Amino acid sequence: MSTPPAGLRERKKLETHRTLSATAVRLIGEYGLDQVTVDDIAAEAGVSTRTFFNYFASKEDSVLIPHADREQRMTRMLERFAAQPPELGSLAALLAASRADLVEIDRDPREWLTRLRIVLDNPGLTLRALALDAETFAPLAAAVARRSGTDPAKDVFPTLVLSLLGGTISATLRLWSESDGTRPLVELFDEAAALATGLAGPA
Template sequence: MSAPGLRERKKLETHRTLSTAAVRLVGERGLDHVTVEDIAAEAGVSARTFFNYFASKEDAVVIAHADHRERSLRLIERLAAAEPALGTLEAMVASMREDLAEIDENRDEWLTRIRIIKENPGLTLRAMSLNSDVVEPAVAAIAKRSGTDPATDLYPSLLLSAFGSALNASLMFWRELGGSRPLLDLVDEAAATLAAGLADPH
C-alpha cells in the first residue's frame, strides 16, 4: 500500500487527536459524563468536525486509528510475506510486532482505553465488530500459508480464533499489570503456550 498524502495524513492526525481526547476525558469522568462537544473542545475542533470522523463518542473511544481496516489488511499482507521458515502461528505473531510495539509506546492511552471498554460492555461489542469484514481474508491467508482448505479444514478458522483469544488475554493481563511488562513479551508467551497445546503448567 502506498504512503498517504498530506491531506490523508492530516485526516489521520485529526482522528488520532479526537480519539486520544475521548479516551482521556472518558477515563477521567466516565462515559456517561462526557459529551461529543466536550471531546471536540478538548481536541480544538467543532462538534461538526467530530462527526466527520466518528458516528458517536463511543466510536471515538474504541476506534484508535481512522485507517483501522487498512491496518488489519496490512497485517494480512505481512502474514503472507513472512519468512517461509516460520510456522503459521509464529508468522502471525511476527506480523503484529509493529502494532504491538505501537501500543506499548502509547501505554497510558491504551491502558485507559482497555479499562473503559472493560467497564462498558457495549463498547466491547463495538470493538469486536470493527474487523469482522477482514475475518474471511485472514482465514484465507492462514489457509494459504498452512496449506489447508478453509472449506474443508477447521484449522485456519480455529487458529485465527485461538490467536485472537490469546491476544485478548494478553491485553487483559497487560492491563492488570499496569503495562509493567512489554505487551509483545506477553503475546510471545501466550503464542508459545498455545503452540505447546495448552498443557497444564508444571
C-alpha cells in the first residue's frame, strides 16, 4: 500500500487529535477528572493508549489543547493582527484579530462550555491552562511592540495590552460559562471589547 500524501497524513493527525480531545472533554465532563483514565479516553476514541500518548502528555493536556496545530494558529492570529487597519490602536487590533477564534468556539458551544467547566472546577487544570497561555506571550508582545513602536523589554505598553486582552477574553468566557451559553460567545466578546478599547496608545 502506498504512503498517504503528507497533506492527508497531516489532516488525519489533526482529526485524531480533535477526536481525542473532544472525547476527553465528554467523558470527564460526565464522570469527573479523577474518574476517567487515559485508557478510558483512548478506548472510547477507538485508538490505543500508545496512540493517545503520541498526541498528549497527559489526560489534562487532552482537555486543554483542543487543536494540534497550535503554532500555526498563533501564526494566523499574528497575521490577522498585522493586517488590521493602521488607525486601530494596538488593543483594538488585537481584539479584532482574536475574534475569529471565538467565532469558532461558537460553532460547538457544548464542547467548549464543558471544557470551561472542567477547567474552572479543577485548580490544577487552571494552573496548567495559565502555563500554556504564557507560551503565547513572547510572540504577541513582540507583535504589539512592532505596531506601537515600543520595546517589550523596557516599555510596559505591550504587557499592558496583553493583560487587557486576557482580561477581556477571560471575563467573556466566564460570563458565557455562568449563563450556560444562553447568548453567543462572540456577542458577549464584542460588548466586552467595546468597553476595553479605551486604552490610548503610548505617549
